[in-house]
Every structure is written in C-alpha cells, then in structure tokens.
Amino acid sequence: MSNHVYKIVELVGSSTKGTDDAIQQAVARASKTLSNLDWFEVVETRGHLLEGKVAHYQVKIKVGFRLKD
Amino acid sequence: MSNHVYKIVELVGSSTKGTDDAIQQAVARASKTLSNLDWFEVVETRGHLLEGKVAHYQVKIKVGFRLKD
Amino acid sequence: MSNHVYKIVELVGSSTKGTDDAIQQAVARASKTLSNLDWFEVVETRGHLLEGKVAHYQVKIKVGFRLKD
Amino acid sequence: MSNHVYKIVELVGSSTKGTDDAIQQAVARASKTLSNLDWFEVVETRGHLLEGKVAHYQVKIKVGFRLKD
Amino acid sequence: MSNHVYKIVELVGSSTKGTDDAIQQAVARASKTLSNLDWFEVVETRGHLLEGKVAHYQVKIKVGFRLKD
Amino acid sequence: MSNHVYKIVELVGSSTKGTDDAIQQAVARASKTLSNLDWFEVVETRGHLLEGKVAHYQVKIKVGFRLKD
Amino acid sequence: MSNHVYKIVELVGSSTKGTDDAIQQAVARASKTLSNLDWFEVVETRGHLLEGKVAHYQVKIKVGFRLKD
Amino acid sequence: MSNHVYKIVELVGSSTKGTDDAIQQAVARASKTLSNLDWFEVVETRGHLLEGKVAHYQVKIKVGFRLKD
Amino acid sequence: MSNHVYKIVELVGSSTKGTDDAIQQAVARASKTLSNLDWFEVVETRGHLLEGKVAHYQVKIKVGFRLKD
Amino acid sequence: MSNHVYKIVELVGSSTKGTDDAIQQAVARASKTLSNLDWFEVVETRGHLLEGKVAHYQVKIKVGFRLKD
Amino acid sequence: MSNHVYKIVELVGSSTKGTDDAIQQAVARASKTLSNLDWFEVVETRGHLLEGKVAHYQVKIKVGFRLKD
Amino acid sequence: MSNHVYKIVELVGSSTKGTDDAIQQAVARASKTLSNLDWFEVVETRGHLLEGKVAHYQVKIKVGFRLKD
Numbered sequence: 110m111s112n113h114v115y116k117i118v119e120l121v122g123s124s125t126k127g128t129d130d131a132i133q134q135a136v137a138r139a140s141k142t143l144s145n146l147d148w149f150e151v152v153e154t155r156g157h158l159l160e161g162k163v164a165h166y167q168v169k170i171k172v173g174f175r176l177k178d
Numbered sequence: 179m180s181n182h183v184y185k186i187v188e189l190v191g192s193s194t195k196g197t198d199d200a201i202q203q204a205v206a207r208a209s210k211t212l213s214n215l216d217w218f219e220v221v222e223t224r225g226h227l228l229e230g231k232v233a234h235y236q237v238k239i240k241v242g243f244r245l246k247d
Numbered sequence: 248m249s250n251h252v253y254k255i256v257e258l259v260g261s262s263t264k265g266t267d268d269a270i271q272q273a274v275a276r277a278s279k280t281l282s283n284l285d286w287f288e289v290v291e292t293r294g295h296l297l298e299g300k301v302a303h304y305q306v307k308i309k310v311g312f313r314l315k316d
Numbered sequence: 317m318s319n320h321v322y323k324i325v326e327l328v329g330s331s332t333k334g335t336d337d338a339i340q341q342a343v344a345r346a347s348k349t350l351s352n353l354d355w356f357e358v359v360e361t362r363g364h365l366l367e368g369k370v371a372h373y374q375v376k377i378k379v380g381f382r383l384k385d
Numbered sequence: 386m387s388n389h390v391y392k393i394v395e396l397v398g399s400s401t402k403g404t405d406d407a408i409q410q411a412v413a414r415a416s417k418t419l420s421n422l423d424w425f426e427v428v429e430t431r432g433h434l435l436e437g438k439v440a441h442y443q444v445k446i447k448v449g450f451r452l453k454d
Numbered sequence: 455m456s457n458h459v460y461k462i463v464e465l466v467g468s469s470t471k472g473t474d475d476a477i478q479q480a481v482a483r484a485s486k487t488l489s490n491l492d493w494f495e496v497v498e499t500r501g502h503l504l505e506g507k508v509a510h511y512q513v514k515i516k517v518g519f520r521l522k523d
Numbered sequence: 524m525s526n527h528v529y530k531i532v533e534l535v536g537s538s539t540k541g542t543d544d545a546i547q548q549a550v551a552r553a554s555k556t557l558s559n560l561d562w563f564e565v566v567e568t569r570g571h572l573l574e575g576k577v578a579h580y581q582v583k584i585k586v587g588f589r590l591k592d
Numbered sequence: 593m594s595n596h597v598y599k600i601v602e603l604v605g606s607s608t609k610g611t612d613d614a615i616q617q618a619v620a621r622a623s624k625t626l627s628n629l630d631w632f633e634v635v636e637t638r639g640h641l642l643e644g645k646v647a648h649y650q651v652k653i654k655v656g657f658r659l660k661d
Numbered sequence: 662m663s664n665h666v667y668k669i670v671e672l673v674g675s676s677t678k679g680t681d682d683a684i685q686q687a688v689a690r691a692s693k694t695l696s697n698l699d700w701f702e703v704v705e706t707r708g709h710l711l712e713g714k715v716a717h718y719q720v721k722i723k724v725g726f727r728l729k730d
Numbered sequence: 731m732s733n734h735v736y737k738i739v740e741l742v743g744s745s746t747k748g749t750d751d752a753i754q755q756a757v758a759r760a761s762k763t764l765s766n767l768d769w770f771e772v773v774e775t776r777g778h779l780l781e782g783k784v785a786h787y788q789v790k791i792k793v794g795f796r797l798k799d
Numbered sequence: 800m801s802n803h804v805y806k807i808v809e810l811v812g813s814s815t816k817g818t819d820d821a822i823q824q825a826v827a828r829a830s831k832t833l834s835n836l837d838w839f840e841v842v843e844t845r846g847h848l849l850e851g852k853v854a855h856y857q858v859k860i861k862v863g864f865r866l867k868d
Numbered sequence: 869m870s871n872h873v874y875k876i877v878e879l880v881g882s883s884t885k886g887t888d889d890a891i892q893q894a895v896a897r898a899s900k901t902l903s904n905l906d907w908f909e910v911v912e913t914r915g916h917l918l919e920g921k922v923a924h925y926q927v928k929i930k931v932g933f934r935l936k937d
Contacts, residue, residue: 138459140299161209183345207390230278276666321414347782368485416575430841437830483597499772506761528690554851623920644692713899759804828873
C-alpha cells in the first residue's frame with residue numbers, strides 16, 4: 110500500500126451557481142474518464158462578469174487519482 | 179479588437195451569507211461607477227468572528243474592466 | 248488599546264455541505280476552548296473525493312484571537 | 317525630493333505582435349490620462365488562442381507614477 | 386454594516402528617515418484625496434542608495450478605505 | 455454554456471529566436487493533438503547558454519482547452 | 524545537541540510607535556508563558572488607519588522556541 | 593534541436609523509506625507509460641503519520657519529457 | 662465523520678543524519694504530547710554549517726492532528 | 731560528471747529594444763568575467779517609462795555556471 | 800545609457816537598534832568592497848531572541864550595483 | 869557581535885546518491901574558497917532523469933557566511 114503513485118490533472122470548472130458548484134462540475138467531468146479520484150486542491154478562483162453581475166464562477170482545481178500499479 | 183487595454187481595481191466585499199455573496203457585493207458596488215466589467219479574481223478570503231461564529235465573510239477581489247480606446 | 252497582542256492558530260475544518268460551512272465548523276470548534284476569537288484567513292481549500300463526487304470540503308484557516316494582557 | 321509619493325495602477329495590455337508590444341499598448345493607454353509615469357512591473361503574461369495559434373498576447377503590468385505633492 | 390465594500394489603492398511612500406516614516410508619508414498623501422482610510426498592508430520594502438548609504442527608504446503599501454454605499 | 459469544463463496541460467516550448475516564439479512553438483505542438491485550445495499562461499522563463507550567448511529560450515506555459523461535454 | 528526540536532507560534536504585536544516596537548510587544552507577551560524563545564520571523568506588516576494617520580502598526584511574526592527533550 | 597517541446601505531468605510518489613525513494617517511485621511509474629523522461633522538480637513534500645511515526649513520505653513532483661516532433 | 666476538525670502545529674526538527682531523520686525527530690517529539698497525529702507538510706529545509714560541512718539538517722514542518730469532538 | 735557544482739549570480743540587463751535583448755545584454759556582460767555559463771532563469775521583468783513610453787526594459791535574471799572542481 | 804547591467808548580491812545585516820539600522824549595516828559593509836551601489840530590496844526580516852527580548856534584528860537584503868561596461 | 873554582516877551565495881549541488889548528499893557536495897565546494905560558512909537554505913530540488921530513473925539529484929541552496937568586519 111505504501112508505494113502507490115498518484116497523478117494530478119488540472120481542470121477549470123465553471124458554474125452560474127457558485128464556487129462550490131464549479132468544483133463539483135470539474136470533478137464530475139473528470140470522473141467520466143478517470144477512476145480512483147482521491148482529492149482536489151483549489152488553485153485559483155475567478156469568474157466572468159456580465160452587466161455588473163457574476164455570470165460564471167470559474168474555479169481552477171488540481172485533481173489527484175491513484176494510478177494502477 | 180486585439181489592442182484593448184483593461185484596468186484592474188482591487189476591492190473587498192463583505193457578507194454575512196457567505197463567500198460567493200461577498201464577491202457579488204463587491205462586483206455590484208463596482209458596477210455603480212465602472213462600465214464594461216469583464217472578470218474578477220479572488221486574492222484573499224478572510225472574515226470577522228463574533229461570539230465564536232463567522233460574523234462577516236470578507237473576500238478581496240481584483241475586478242478587470244475594458245478601458246475605452 | 249494599542250498594544251494588544253493576538254495569537255494565531257491553524258485549523259482545518261471539513262464539511263459535506265461546502266466551503267463556507269467547513270470554515271464555520273473550524274471556527275465553532277476553536278470557540279470551545281479559546282476566547283476572544285477575532286478573525287480568520289483562508290490558507291488552503293481542498294477536499295476528499297469519493298465515487299466521482301466531493302465527499303468533504305476541507306478548508307485550512309488561520310484563526311486570530313486576542314491574548315489577555 | 318525624498319518624500320515623493322507614487323501611485324500604482326494595474327493594467328492589462330494586449331497585442332497580436334508580442335509581449336513587448338502588449339506592454340507598450342498598456343503604457344500608451346495609461347499615458348492618455350496619467351502624467352509622470354515612472355516605471356512598470358510585469359505581473360502576469362498570458363494570452364488567447366485561436367485555431368492553434370496565439371491570437372493575442374496579454375500582459376498584466378503595474379504602472380507607477382509620481383503624485384503631485 | 387455587514388455589506389460594506391472597501392477599495393484598495395497601491396502607493397509607494399519614500400522617506401530619508403526610515404521605513405515607518407515612509408509608510409506615514411504614503412498614508413498622509415492618500416488622506417488628501419480619499420476619506421475613510423481604514424488599514425494598510427506592506428507589499429514591498431526597498432530603497433535608493435547613494436555614496437554607500439541609504440538615501441531613501443521606499444515602502445510599497447496597499448491602503449484600504451470604505452466606499453460610500 | 456455556463457458549465458463548460460476546461461483542462462490544463464503544462465508544456466515547455468523552446469526557440470532560438472525569442473520568448474514569444476518559444477510560446478508559439480509550444481502552442482503549435484499542442485494543437486497537433488488537442489482541440490479547442492483557449493488560452494495560455496506563462497509559468498516560467500529560462501534558457502540554455504552556450505559560448506556566452508542565449509542558445510535557446512525556454513518558456514514553460516499552461517495551455518487551457520475546453521473538454522467536450 | 525543535534526536533535527533539539529523547536530516549536531513555532533504565530534503572533535501579532537501592535538504598537539503606536541512603529542514596526543520594531545510591535546515586534547517587541549509580541550515577543551514580550553510570548554515570554555510571559557513560554558521559555559527558551561530563540562528567534563522570530565516577520566510574516567506580514569500591516570496597520571490600522573485613523574483620521575488619515577497610522578493609528579497602530581501591526582506585525583505578524585512567528586516565534587520559535589526550543590522544546591524540552 | 594532548438595525547437596523541441598516538452599510536456600510536464602504532475603505525480604505524487606510515496607515510500608516508507610524516505611523522500612528520495614518516493615521520488616524514485618513516481619519516476620519509475622511514469623517510465624512505464626512515457627518515453628524520453630528528462631527531468632523532475634519537487635513541488636511539495638508531505639507524509640502520512642501513524643502511531644507517532646512517519647508511515648509514508650509523499651513527494652509531489654513534476655516530470656518533464658520530450659514530445660516527438 | 663465528515664465534520665472532523667484538525668489542528669496544525671509548526672515544528673523544526675534537527676538531525677545530523679539527514680532531512681528525513683530531522684522530520685522523524687520532530688514527529689517523535691510531537692507525539693509525546695499530542696494524539697491522533699495524521700499528516701505532516703515540509704515548510705522549509707535549512708541547516709547549520711560547521712567547518713565546511715553540514716552539522717545539522719533542520720526541517721520546518723507542519724503537523725496536523727484530529728481534535729476530539 | 732554527477733557531482734558538478736554550479737554557482738548562480740543575479741543580474742539585471744536593460745535594453746531599449748525589448749525583454750529578449752535585455753536578457754542577452756546581461757548574459758553578454760556575465761560572459762566577460764565568467765566561464766562555463768550554462769543557463770538563465772527570469773526572476774522579474776520591469777522597466778523605466780519616459781514621456782508615456784517604455785524607455786528601457788529591465789530583466790532580472792539568474793545565471794548559472796559550472797564551477798571548476 | 801540604456802544598456803547598463805547591474806549585479807545583485809544578497810546580504811544579512813544585523814543590529815541591536817532596529818530593522819532600519821540592520822539595513823544600513825549591510826549597506827555600509829557592502830560599500831567597503833563594491834562601487835556604484837544603486838538600490839536595495841528587503842527579502843526577509845527576522846531576529847534572535849534572548850531572555851524574552853529581541854537581541855538582534857536581522858534583515859536579509861539584495862543590493863544592486865552597476866557593473867562597469 | 870551584534871553588527872556582523874553575512875553574505876549569501878547561491879549554489880546547485882548534484883549527486884547520484886540523493887538530496888542530502890547533493891547539499892553536502894555544494895557545501896564542500898563552497899568551503900574550498902569561502903570561510904566562516906554558517907548556514908544553508910534549500911531553494912529548489914530537481915534532477916535529471918535517464919532511462920526512467922533518477923540520474924542526478926540537483927539541489928539549489930543558499931549558503932550564508934560571515935564577512936570579516
């Protein structure tokens with residue numbers, strides 16, 4: 110167990126609802142093609158503005174998953 | 179289109195509701211005096227505590243807007 | 248008043264609900280044993296993934312409180 | 317002379333030609349409304365891609381200028 | 386009270402006396418044109434040397450002030 | 455449109471001509487195997503020296519592209 | 524001697540006099556309850572403004588002290 | 593030779609032996625599926641604790657490899 | 662299980678043997694007074710030199726442990 | 731070959747032409763007194779402004795060179 | 800004038816009086832062997848504690864000076 | 869004693885054995901030409917890969933030494 114290796118991919122999720130949902134969107138998309146997702150780390154939070162309001166929250170995350178031995 | 183210049187202002191929004199709302203408060207205030215708001219970036223998240231609870235979330239953001247040529 | 252000294256402790260709160268609640272969890276726990284909590288600063292946001300979804304949001308914060316003279 | 321105060325504004329210049337020209341664009345725009353521009357510092361370099369090529373270089377700079385006493 | 390928005394401006398104060406005075410110079414200049422100054426944060430400390438001595442201390446600070454609602 | 459997810463890959467482009475061309479080289483190579491390239495961010499600029507001159511500029515960039523839903 | 528372990532606590536000292544005195548205030552307070560204080564590192568310098576002047580300098584420091592074996 | 597492009601992947605290796613071995617584990621795993629591995633950079637060193645001892649060292653590294661033209 | 666709160670303490674371990682052992686020394690000392698140690702993160706690696714050799718490796722780490730509910 | 735030691739010096743090159751040339755200027759100057767120059771890394775890019783234009787680009791670089799055994 | 804090259808050396812000055820004096824000490828020492836000193840930048844501020852007081856302030860600075868052509 | 873000034877040089881040591889030995893190599897080389905070496909700080913850890921293994925560990929360190937008065 111002690112010698113597992115993990116890979117990390119970087120994604121940006123976007124959402125009109127909020128930052129937590131933007132994270133969920135990115136994780137959901139990653140889980141379509143990757144298995145054994147283990148953790149995420151937020152790298153950057155930003156967003157697009159339209160007519161003086163937040164149109165989309167955009168959260169850049171790193172997602173770590175265990176590689177098969 | 180390729181030579182637009184953008185200006186960035188730094189603001190702190192505060193909210194009793196949460197971090198997403200603190201961002202919205204800052205953006206709403208910026209839109210009162212600035213036009214063509216285009217994006218925001220979160221710089222720092224902090225808050226004020228009162229009686230062992232979060233009294234206000236305070237989010238420092240940078241807001242970018244297009245300058246007229 | 249001008250010579251108050253504050254101490255800062257570092258905590259990680261976790262929550263299934265979201266990042267704002269993870270902050271609240273950490274602050275609530277700190278208030279059990281510390282008085283005069285004054286502010287928090289977010290240091291890092293990450294989380295645990297399970298079956299392609301966010302299982303827990305984990306927010307590392309610094310909490311500042313006033314020391315008695 | 318020793319007590320001059322300088323103000324710093326943050327701008328993003330864009331250019332189809334390159335990063336140096338993007339800096340020049342931002343500086344040129346700043347000089348339309350500000351006097352006594354003194355120095356710039358590059359904060360971030362990024363750009364927009366279109367059809368597999370760099371469409372615009374975008375350079376975020378800080379511009380410092382001397383305030384009148 | 387909870388939804389106040391603050392704006393942050395970046396300044397460089399200089400002084401022949403020392404770093405604390407350089408901060409005071411920048412704050413004093415800011416107070417000529419801005420109201421409700423609330424806090425400052427030091428961003429960078431540097432200075433100019435002449436004949437093997439510090440000629441001016443230069444302190445770059447961010448100054449936060451409350452915007453009127 | 456609001457729920458697009460972007461992936462980011464990290465590349466190092468090199469060029470004898472300059473830093474802008476090194477970015478172009480990396481982007482051109484990425485476009486051979488990836489579609490919907492959207493933006494790049496410069497992470498680091500360095501280079502190799504030979505006989506007291508810059509032999510190659512090497513620019514490390516992150517390239518973001520939209521994932522298909 | 525080679526296997527000593529040190530603990531680090533984070534404090535904010537404040538002073539109306541200046542940044543050096545703010546450091547001294549924090550160290551003096553730490554020495555009331557901790558022994559073997561060995562070094563400090565400045566983490567952040569900020570302050571509170573009142574009527575266009577620096578009301579308090581606030582310096583966040585880390586203080587290291589040797590733990591008994 | 594001057595226009596080679598390199599790709600960088602991020603991995604976490606773990607080891608019960610130490611940090612150097614954790615790096616070796618990650619590199620060995622990467623070499624199973626990638627060719628032309630050229631360099632690594634340490635991004636972060638952490639580990640898991642069990643019964644008051646280091647159970648696994650975990651080293652996050654970036655691994656760079658040359659892409660075929 | 663989802664609402665656990667963790668506390669983080671910062672320590673410097675030293676060792677004549679190497680960096681891995683310096684980490685072990687700090688963790689071993691922490692486990693004398695703290696329970697439920699869960700992870701560590703390396704913050705800084707430095708050391709003391711004597712007669713042109715490394716006399717002690719000094720590793721600053723953060724140690725996280727679960728607080729009782 | 732495996733035990734080579736490299737030294738790094740920090741330089742600022744300036745140029746009226748652009749950032750790439752500023753790097754070349756610094757490298758050329760270093761090569762007058764140092765041998766075996768091997769690589770450079772850009773630390774900071776800034777410049778001096780005059781009459782609303784970039785007068786000089788100033789690039790701070792680190793230059794690494796192999797020490798003789 | 801536009802192609803001057805500057806070299807930067809890193810020094811730590813110490814003083815029992817304060818941080819400003821520690822900077823002066825380092826600059827004064829540098830001026831004994833180097834000419835054309837032009838600017839300094841503070842990199843880190845720390846100090847040594849003795850009997851619950853600051854024994855020495857230690858300021859790490861970079862000093863830039865113009866190289867002869 | 870309180871006004872000692874220290875100089876810092878930056879070196880990269882390399883080793884086929886591991887990161888601790890790479891530090892020792894750089895320190896040993898520095899001690900050939902410099903006296904009064906006092907401390908080192910690790911700046912960056914990287915290495916060269918060959919045939920899917922770590923060929924050399926490369927550790928960039930800063931070495932501080934006391935200047936004669």
